Structures are given as structure tokens and as C-alpha cells.
Amino acid sequence: MDMFSMKIAVLDKLKEILKKVKREASKEHTIDFTQVGHSSIKEGSLDGKPIQRVIFYLRGYGCKWALSRDGGCLMCGHYIGTSMGRRIPAQYFITQFRAEFLKYDFEQYPMVCVYNAGSFLNEEEMPVIARRGICRIIAENRLIQTVIIESRPEFITKEVIEEIEEDLAGKRVEISVGLELENNLFREICINKGFGFEEYVSCAKVIAESKLHLLTYVVVKPLFLTITESIEQAIKTARRVFELGSAVISFEPISLQRSTVVEYFFNKGIYSLPWGWDMIEIMKEVHNLPTEIRIGGFEFFPIPEVFIQNCALCNRELYEAIAQYNATKDLQPILSLQCNCKQTWKAEIAKELSLNENLITRVYKMLELG
Numbered sequence: 001m002d003m004f005s006m007k008i009a010v011l012d013k014l015k016e017i018l019k020k021v022k023r024e025a026s027k028e029h030t031i032d033f034t035q036v037g038h039s040s041i042k043e044g045s046l047d048g049k050p051i052q053r054v055i056f057y058l059r060g061y062g063c064k065w066a067l068s069r070d071g072g073c074l075m076c077g078h079y080i081g082t083s084m085g086r087r088i089p090a091q092y093f094i095t096q097f098r099a100e101f102l103k104y105d106f107e108q109y110p111m112v113c114v115y116n117a118g119s120f121l122n123e124e125e126m127p128v129i130a131r132r133g134i135c136r137i138i139a140e141n142r143l144i145q146t147v148i149i150e151s152r153p154e155f156i157t158k159e160v161i162e163e164i165e166e167d168l169a170g171k172r173v174e175i176s177v178g179l180e181l182e183n184n185l186f187r188e189i190c191i192n193k194g195f196g197f198e199e200y201v202s203c204a205k206v207i208a209e210s211k212l213h214l215l216t217y218v219v220v221k222p223l224f225l226t227i228t229e230s231i232e233q234a235i236k237t238a239r240r241v242f243e244l245g246s247a248v249i250s251f252e253p254i255s256l257q258r259s260t261v262v263e264y265f266f267n268k269g270i271y272s273l274p275w276g277w278d279m280i281e282i283m284k285e286v287h288n289l290p291t292e293i294r295i296g297g298f299e300f301f302p303i304p305e306v307f308i309q310n311c312a313l314c315n316r317e318l319y320e321a322i323a324q325y326n327a328t329k330d331l332q333p334i335l336s337l338q339c340n341c342k343q344t345w346k347a348e349i350a351k352e353l354s355l356n357e358n359l360i361t362r363v364y365k366m367l368e369l370g
């Protein structure tokens with residue numbers, strides 16, 4: 001079979017699995033949409049100083065891409081925390097947000113992240129009236145200095161960026177875009193991202209011409225990539241997005257989220273989660289880039305079941321080192337991490353090196369399509 005036909009067979013099979021996973025997820029689904037999904041406090045850095053930030057996870061309609069017939073990223077578990085496309089009155093978004101917002105004293109939290117399990121800038125997911133209402137609530141609070149929102153590239157237009165500039169004037173605003181991988185083929189097969197690198201470049205340009213800042217998510221250890229490929233891709237992606245003006249790069253090691261294709265393959269023993277050692281190798285190469293780097297992968301709703309890890313003996317130290325890096329940008333605790341489990345990680349890499357077939361052939365065989 002030629003490579004093109006193999007690729008089509010692989011994509012068809014993955015979409016079939018994705019649909020099955022989404023069908024299962026939609027069973028028995030009842031949620032109160034007047035309540036915010038969740039909010040949490042995480043470490044962060046602002047003007048070179050450690051700070052704490054509040055993350056608001058709004059309950060929304062769901063990501064338009066995840067709701068589409070063949071859409072949804074293979075690692076993304078946001079879908080089950082949403083109404084799965086059922087309309088929610090615009091006012092509910094504001095009610096959810098205000099109720100949660102009032103719980104915090106922003107003297108301690110100069111940075112807020114407002115996530116809606118999709119694209120904050122897509123008016124089909126977040127009605128304009130709700131989006132502007134939420135921005136106004138934030139704008140009125142002088143203690144908040146930085147606001148982070150997320151969007152897919154197709155919703156980042158000049159008009160909406162101007163609206164945000166106006167509504168959040170005086171605050172630093174970061175728009176997060178999940179490019180994940182710079183390689184189009186890898187992004188298509190390993191993530192099912194549904195957009196090409198060119199679309200990312202276009203939205204980076206729109207943001208570069210505004211007062212806002214681009215934050216790019218770069219995935220670590222997506223489905224089907226070996227450890228070595230994943231490390232190389234993450235480094236390459238970070239360098240490319242830096243050249244395109246991304247003001248912040250956030251690495252997102254895959255976590256195990258419920259009702260996802262990643263979980264499906266994890267349960268079959270075909271996929272293993274990223275090691276902390278992967279992240280350490282990446283940081284060694286990119287920490288000198290003159291841009292802000294964060295290590296994410298912990299901030300999701302619903303809360304993931306398992307995160308990036310090494311072993312029971314050194315996980316705690318790993319998480320503390322990551323948290324410390326995010327707050328202080330001091331890489332030393334990450335670099336000085338030592339544990340015997342590094343040998344197991346090295347052995348896994350050596351085993352994977354024998355896989356000398358290309359990605360499509362490998363996945364084709366893995367899915368037993370031959």
C-alpha cells in the first residue's frame with residue numbers, strides 16, 4: 001500500500017476511535033451551568049518576580065472543533081466538562097464568572113487566566129455580550145495586571161483583537177494558541193489539531209500588530225511520537241514560534257484526561273505518558289531563548305488523572321522543581337534532579353531507536369490496519 005493510502009487509513013481509524021470516545025463521553029451528562037467549572041491558584045511569574053495567579057475554568061458550550069463531526073484534539077478532555085453544544089444563556093457565563101471572581105482578593109493575584117474549554121474569542125462558544133461582560137469585570141479591578149485567554153487561530157481576527165485591546169486597556173493580555181507541533185503531519189496524526197502551521201503564522205501576525213501578546217502551547221510527548229522525536233519536535237517548535245514573535249512559550253506535557261483518545265491508547269498499553277526527563281532535556285536546549293518559558297500541563301478542567309512523571313521516589317521533587325521554575329525561572333532545581341529511574345528512561349529511548357519506520361507506517365501497524 002502506498003504512503004498516501006496508509007495515511008488515509010490511519011486518519012479514518014483515528015476518527016472512528018475519536019467518535020466512539022466522544023459518544024461514550026456524552027452519556028449521562030448533567031451539569032449545572034450557573035456554576036463555574038472550577039477555579040484554582042497556581043504559581044506564576046510577573047516582571048521577573050514570583051506571583052500567584054488565579055485560573056477560572058468556565059463551563060461553556062464546548063470547543064467548536066471538538067463539537068464538529070471529525071474534530072477534537074486527541075489529548076483534550078475539556079469536552080466532558082462542557083454542555084457539548086447545548087446553548088447556555090449568555091448571562092450564565094457572566095453569573096458563573098462573577099460569583100467565582102468575588103471569592104478572590106486580587107492584591108495577592110495580579111494575573112488571571114480565563115478559560116472556557118475552547119476559544120474565548122469564538123462568539124459561538126462565548127457570546128460577545130458575555131465576553132465583553134467578563135472583560136469589563138476584570139478591567140474594573142485595578143489590581144489585576146495580566147489576563148490570559150485562549151483561542152484557536154481562526155477566531156483571532158483584527159476586529160476581535162481591537163475589542164479586547166479596548167476592553168482590557170491598560171492590562172497585559174496574552175492570547176494562548178495551541179500550535180502544539182510545528183510539523184504539519186505530526187500535528188495532524190498525533191493531535192488531530194485541525195489547523196495548519198500557516199494559520200498559526202497568520203494569527204501570530206495579527207497579534208504582533210496589536211498591543212496583545214502571543215502565548216504558544218507546545219505539546220510534549222503526544223500520541224505516537226517516540227521520546228526522541230517528541231523532544232526534538234518540542235525544541236524545534238519552540239525555536240520556530242520564538243522567531244515568529246511568541247512572547248511566551250508554554251510547554252504542555254500530556255496528562256491523562258478522561259474520555260480522550262490518549263486515555264484509550266493508554267488503557268491499551270500502547271501509549272505512555274511523558275517522563276520528567278523529557279522535559280528536562282527540552283529545557284536544557286531552550287531555556288536560553290530570550291522569551292518567557294513556562295512549563296504547563298497541570299491546568300485543566302476536568303482535572304486530569306495522571307500528569308508528567310518520573311517515579312514515586314522523585315516525582316515530588318520534579319513537581320517542586322517545575323513549580324519553582326515557573327515562579328522564579330531558576331532552572332537549577334530542574335537540572336540538578338537525579339534519580340535511578342533515569343536509567344529506565346534511557347533504556348526506553350534505546351528500545352524506541354530500533355523503530356526505524358516513518359510515523360505513518362508505524363501508526364498503521366500499531367492500529368493493526370495492515
Ligand code: SF4
Binds near residue numbers: 065072
Ligand atoms: S485542545 Fe483546544 S482546540 Fe483542541 S479540542 Fe481541546 S479545546 Fe479544542
Ligand SMILES: [Zn+2]
Binds near residue numbers: 314
Ligand atoms: Zn525517579
